[in-house]
Amino acid sequence: MLPASLKSDFPILGKSVNDRPLVYLDNAATSQKPRAVLDASRHYYEAVNSNIHRGTHFLARAATAAHEAARETIATHIHAASSDEVIFTSGATEGVNLVSDILSLSAGDEILISTLEHHANIVPWQMLAQRSGAKLVVIPCDENGVLDQNAFTNLLSEKTKIFALTWISNAFGTVNPVREMTAAAKKYGAIVLIDAAQAIPHLNIDVRDLGADFLVFSGHKVYAPTGIGVLWGKLDLLKSLPPWKGGGEMIKQVTFEGTTYNDPPFKYEAGTPNIEGAIALAAALEYVKSIGIDAIHDHEQKLIAAAAEALSEIPGIRLYGPSDRIGALSFAIEGVHHYDLGTLIDQMGVAVRTGHHCCQPLMSRFGITGTTRASFALYNTMEDIESLATAVKKAAAMLR
Ligand code: PLP
Numbered sequence: 001m002l003p004a005s006l007k008s009d010f011p012i013l014g015k016s017v018n019d020r021p022l023v024y025l026d027n028a029a030t031s032q033k034p035r036a037v038l039d040a041s042r043h044y045y046e047a048v049n050s051n052i053h054r055g056t057h058f059l060a061r062a063a064t065a066a067h068e069a070a071r072e073t074i075a076t077h078i079h080a081a082s083s084d085e086v087i088f089t090s091g092a093t094e095g096v097n098l099v100s101d102i103l104s105l106s107a108g109d110e111i112l113i114s115t116l117e118h119h120a121n122i123v124p125w126q127m128l129a130q131r132s133g134a135k136l137v138v139i140p141c142d143e144n145g146v147l148d149q150n151a152f153t154n155l156l157s158e159k160t161k162i163f164a165l166t167w168i169s170n171a172f173g174t175v176n177p178v179r180e181m182t183a184a185a186k187k188y189g190a191i192v193l194i195d196a197a198q199a200i201p202h203l204n205i206d207v208r209d210l211g212a213d214f215l216v217f218s219g220h221k222v223y224a225p226t227g228i229g230v231l232w233g234k235l236d237l238l239k240s241l242p243p244w245k246g247g248g249e250m251i252k253q254v255t256f257e258g259t260t261y262n263d264p265p266f267k268y269e270a271g272t273p274n275i276e277g278a279i280a281l282a283a284a285l286e287y288v289k290s291i292g293i294d295a296i297h298d299h300e301q302k303l304i305a306a307a308a309e310a311l312s313e314i315p316g317i318r319l320y321g322p323s324d325r326i327g328a329l330s331f332a333i334e335g336v337h338h339y340d341l342g343t344l345i346d347q348m349g350v351a352v353r354t355g356h357h358c359c360q361p362l363m364s365r366f367g368i369t370g371t372t373r374a375s376f377a378l379y380n381t382m383e384d385i386e387s388l389a390t391a392v393k394k395a396a397a398m399l400r
Pocket of ligand 1: 028168198
């Protein structure tokens with residue numbers, strides 16, 4: 001287990017809620033920020049702030065250097081072949097929208113996604129399908145929230161032009177075999193996008209090993225601020241695909257007759273970016289590295305197993321997702337509404353998420369409107385799990 005003292009790296013975790021020490025178990029929605037990240041943001045504005053890339057003065061050069069160093073750190077973290085493959089976005093949602101906007105399809109083409117997807121990896125593809133006449137095809141899942149691999153194999157065909165898949169389900173914690181599924185889709189020449197929004201805080205990401213064309217994630221799920229994220233894409237694709245938003249930075253030459261576009265990554269970064277966010281994201285990934293992603297993963301797996309075991313004792317509880325879930329533990333208790341449960345345990349100082357988790361089609365698949373979800377981070381402790389279990393038991397008894 002990681003030392004409980006790590007909690008003190010995160011100032012907000014010292015807070016009391018309803019006169020109880022805060023137990024924060026809503027990490028799949030957003031993570032808390034360590035002092036190293038808060039300091040990086042503050043230092044940027046106190047000592048470096050300037051617009052980047054076009055300035056000749058001292059601060060412009062310092063800000064540009066820090067921004068591009070951040071890109072290098074992120075490229076190294078995800079094992080990208082080049083930092084030119086790392087495009088800064090506002091988050092995973094923007095990354096998927098960027099890709100779905102620059103790809104063009106024809107009537108009869110298919111976009112393959114899965115039942116486990118977050119709305120961010122559904123709606124942009126639906127919009128692309130609507131404007132192109134392509135068809136959205138969905139891989140079903142079983143009662144454990146695990147994708148049906150036979151169905152997946154049968155759904156793949158020459159018509160599959162895009163395959164977009166979440167690595168880890170934010171709702172159920174299901175881990176998809178992304179490498180194998182990517183390889184299968186690649187046999188049909190599909191463009192593959194992996195949604196790593198929930199993978200980035202828990203797993204080592206090696207984009208070269210993965211074999212996909214694109215991968216997206218948000219900084220705020222991995223201890224960085226909101227409003228910054230990454231789209232990683234294979235360089236040859238980024239070079240050959242059309243630009244997205246037009247504006248400053250994404251151009252080489254502009255005349256009123258026409259424009260030549262910049263090379264990736266700048267081709268996809270029109271306008272002044274979130275400079276501080278990029279620097280803080282690099283600081284967050286350095287923080288993760290200083291602890292070690294494998295040690296974080298081991299720690300969190302012990303926590304989630306202990307939580308599953310403790311909650312299983314509650315009469316009428318159903319845990320969703322497979323037993324080898326990562327990051328998130330979703331459950332429902334017979335006769336208890338998830339919203340009431342979440343509200344009541346909040347009064348006991350325990351923060352969890354309730355509802356559909358931006359996965360309404362997945363909830364429909366299970367005939368439910370939502371679940372209660374506890375989700376875990378490196379700073380959670382076995383005491384947090386005990387607090388969760390005690391609070392849920394107490395609340396369930398009161399609500400039934
Ligand atoms: N994909 C998954 C699996 C998620 O869990 C989330 C956020 O919860 C997103 C995409 C969207 O992330 P963001 O809202 O940061 O863009």
